[in-house]
Structures are given as structure tokens and as C-alpha cells.
Amino acid sequence: MNTGAAAIYLAQVRSELSDLPPGELEDVLQDVGGHLSEVSAEFGTEPTIGQLQDRLGTPRQYAEELRTAAGYPPRTGPVGQSHKERLDAGWNALRWGLIAATVGPFFIAVAIFAWSRRETSFFGLLGFGILFAAAFFGVVALRGNDPKVVLDTPQGTRGATTVRGWIDQIPPNIRHELRTIGQPIWWVARGMIGAGGFFALFGAPAVTVVGAFAGAAVSIWMGRRTQQDGRWLWYVVPLNVVAAIAVPAFLAAAYMGTSFGFLNNYQPRHGGSAYSPPDNGLRLNGSPVTNVYPFDAQGKQVDVRLYDQDGNPIDLERQDCAETYQPGQHGTTSNQFPQAVIVPDENGVVTNARNCKDTTKAPFAPPTASPTPTHTPTPKPTVKPTR
Structure with a gap:
């Protein structure tokens, strides 16, 4: 069984003789394979391509010798x-x-x-x-x-x-x-x-x-x-x-x-908005929070500034007209909520800065005011004076 350099050499000889009829080609290659096995065994270890070529000549030369010995015509390409x-x-x-x-x-x-x-x-x-x-x-x-x-x-x-x-x-x-x-x-x-x-x-x-x-x-x-x-x-x-x-x-x-x-940067092929999670900002149950609308106990919307437990401001990117048409001039983020957002026109778009308007009104109905808890005053103990 020929392996390594002998197998490569045999494959090259097969290529040089590929124009022969299939049956005759296999008979010739069977004899060549046996010869290569004998030559390889003489080296003691597996020979290299160079060693085989030094001993037998190049695959083309070896194939030409076989053609001459067997009486096959020289290798040619297509007719003419x-x-x-x-x-x-x-x-x-x-x-x-x-x-x-x-x-x-x-x-x-x-x-x-x-x-x-x-x-x-x-x-x-x-x-x-x-x-x-x-x-x-x-x-x-x-x-x-x-x-x-x-x-x-x-x-x-x-x-x-x-x-x-x-x-x-x-x-x-x-x-x-x-x-x-x-x-x-x-x-x-x-x-x-x-x-x-x-x-x-x-x-x-x-x-x-x-x-x-x-x-x-x-x-x-x-x-x-x-x-x-x-x-x-x-x-x-x-x-x-x-x-x-x-x-x-x-x-x-x-x-x-x-x-x-593959997943995070998925872009729709036919329009629509592409979801790309922001690196910074607030999240609620895995979804990004783009604005916060605070309400007091009576259901009235109020303005607040938010900070975390260490006193760091909780900032979100501004979405108002100033930031849209003059980015960076008034600060790109703010921790004052609710943040102003652009009011779209009747077509749902804003075409220029002159027509741009902001609003801080919540885009949903105010929540029902929570009932004010009543507390029954605890009677104070009566202390009788002593004589």
C-alpha cells in the first residue's frame, strides 16, 4: 500500500496517463504501485518526493517510459x-x-x-x-x-x-x-x-x-x-x-x-426599525428605557432629577429639538425627567427646526391617584397630677 510521497508520485503518474483507456490505465497503475512499494522499501524509511524522483525520474518521465515500453502513443491534448x-x-x-x-x-x-x-x-x-x-x-x-x-x-x-x-x-x-x-x-x-x-x-x-x-x-x-x-x-x-x-x-x-x-446587529431587509441594544442607559426587563414620567401620589405629573445610590446622575440621551438640530450645544444627556421629546406633525415626521416643537406630557393616560391613607390618632395617656 502506497502512502505519503509514494501515493503522491503515483497520483501524478496517473494524471500523466489519464488519456489511456480506463481498464488499461488501472492495469498499468497496479504495476506502478507495486514497483513504488518495492522502491520505497529499499529506503528503509518513507522516501520523499525528491528521493523518488532521483531514483525513478519525474512522474512525467516515468510515464513516458511506460508509454514507450507498452507501445502507447505520446500524450496529446484534444485533437489538433x-x-x-x-x-x-x-x-x-x-x-x-x-x-x-x-x-x-x-x-x-x-x-x-x-x-x-x-x-x-x-x-x-x-x-x-x-x-x-x-x-x-x-x-x-x-x-x-x-x-x-x-x-x-x-x-x-x-x-x-x-x-x-x-x-x-x-x-x-x-x-x-x-x-x-x-x-x-x-x-x-x-x-x-x-x-x-x-x-x-x-x-x-x-x-x-x-x-x-x-x-x-x-x-x-x-x-x-x-x-x-x-x-x-x-x-x-x-x-x-x-x-x-x-x-x-x-x-x-x-x-x-x-x-x-448575527443577532445583535440584525438589520431588516424591507424597511422597519432595527433593534440594536444601546451600550448605556436604563433597562426594564431587558428593554431600553428612553424616558421617565414621574407622578405624585395624587396622579399629577411632576418634574424630578434622578440620582443613583451613590449620588451619580441617572442620565439619558436628550431627544428634544435643540439636541436634534444643534447636537452637543446644550449637552447630549440630562437627568431631568420627564425629558422633552419632539412632537411629530400630522404626518408623523418633523421636516425642519422651525416647525419643531417639544413636549414633556406623558404619551399615556395619567395613573389613577392612590387613595390617601388615613391614620386614627392614638390617644395620649392622661397623667393625673399628684399632690
Whole structure:
């Protein structure tokens, strides 16, 4: 059984021979796998990609030797396509893939880190639009070639060599765990964070939760699909980049208790008022108190100033005409109650400062006056004078 570098080498040989008939390809690969197992055993420990290439040549060279020995024709692209056209197709596909994996995730990252701003949805949609459009054009640029054609380009070869070098630094047992356990977990996390983040851009908590679970299912399907059709890499790799940005950001926000504003910063899509609890002010049973209307025992409204047990004024933000049209000039808060509020006109709005009027009258009927308690005087004891 080939693992680690041998498995990577075998997969690359499979890519080079992918134009062979399926039955013949499997027969050839079975022989190659046996040969790789024998060569790997000679090293005593699991060899690296570099060691295998020093011994057997590059996967392409190894595949060409197999073609020559078995009498198969040289690898070609679609009918009538030259080698240069094949390389051009590989470079164009790689370029679109790089755009999908960088430009799209960049705008999505901007949307993630500017979650509370109004332009969040715009940047998010722009990022996803660029990502999927570039991925689509990358697949089209292949022109019918095998997706591994990008590795034939100088840029693709250098990138693949760098990635293989990083992989070789990981111990074999950890690589095995990452493939068998880490990969499915990543698929689920990628789908939930990606889809959940997309729907959260529109401020719908319930839809966000449902979309996250649906995204996990789609992500697993895409992961399986990618193993069968390499063209899906143009979509999966950019989504992996997005998830790599979103997952740490989501965990950091959850740790700090902000939850990206999924619930606290909910903004209705079709008008209406958005509820955003104030950081300061009074609350009653969890709801904000914006004004206080004091009444005396006889049910008469009175003016008071409120202080807490330490003598600190209990201030609320002023809501009168002066603060609305000349903010900050008369003090933004006051502890005098009831506070003056703006009287709306017959249309429920105030259009300018000249028409603005204040009122301190309670917007509800005065409470019923409490009956005045009567007390029967206690008779004083009579003291008789003594002689």
C-alpha cells in the first residue's frame, strides 16, 4: 500500500496517463504501485518526493517510459491541439484560478471584517461573484485538457514543487490522520462557515442557520466530486481560501462574544426599525428605557432629577429639538425627567427646526391617584397630677 510521497508520485503518474483507456490505465497503475512499494522499501524509511524522483525520474518521465515500453502513443491534448496550445491552455486556466483564489476572497474578507457596515453585502456579493466567475472561466480555459495541464507550465511546476516540499515536512502519521480524519472535518467546517457567512450578509438569522447546515452537505459533496473530477478544484480551492479566512475570524468573534453581529446587529431587509441594544442607559426587563414620567401620589405629573445610590446622575440621551438640530450645544444627556421629546406633525415626521416643537406630557393616560391613607390618632395617656 502506497502512502505519503509514494501515493503522491503515483497520483501524478496517473494524471500523466489519464488519456489511456480506463481498464488499461488501472492495469498499468497496479504495476506502478507495486514497483513504488518495492522502491520505497529499499529506503528503509518513507522516501520523499525528491528521493523518488532521483531514483525513478519525474512522474512525467516515468510515464513516458511506460508509454514507450507498452507501445502507447505520446500524450496529446484534444485533437489538433499542439504542445504550445496545451501549455497556453494550462497557463490561462492557472491564471483564472489564481484570480478566483485571491481577488474573490479579498472582497469577501473585506465584507467579513466590516460586518456592521452597510456596504458589507455589496463586498460579499462582489467577492462571491468574482470567485465563481473566475473559476468558471478557468475551467473553460482548459479547452478539454486534463486539469493537471497546469502543472506542465513553469509556474505550475514551481508551485507544485513548493507544495510538495511543504507536504514532505509533515510526518507520515500526521499526514495520514489529516487525510482520514481532518479532511471530512474541514469539509463540514468549510461548508457551514462559508454558507452561513454568505446568508448572514443579508441579516437573516434563521436562514443563516439553515444555510450553514445545507452548506456543510454541499461542501461534502463537492469534496467527493473533486476527487473524481479535477476541474472542481477551480471552485474548491478559492472556497478553501475563504474558509481559511472566515473560520478563524468566526472563532475569534465567538470568543469575544460578538458573534459577528448575527443577532445583535440584525438589520431588516424591507424597511422597519432595527433593534440594536444601546451600550448605556436604563433597562426594564431587558428593554431600553428612553424616558421617565414621574407622578405624585395624587396622579399629577411632576418634574424630578434622578440620582443613583451613590449620588451619580441617572442620565439619558436628550431627544428634544435643540439636541436634534444643534447636537452637543446644550449637552447630549440630562437627568431631568420627564425629558422633552419632539412632537411629530400630522404626518408623523418633523421636516425642519422651525416647525419643531417639544413636549414633556406623558404619551399615556395619567395613573389613577392612590387613595390617601388615613391614620386614627392614638390617644395620649392622661397623667393625673399628684399632690
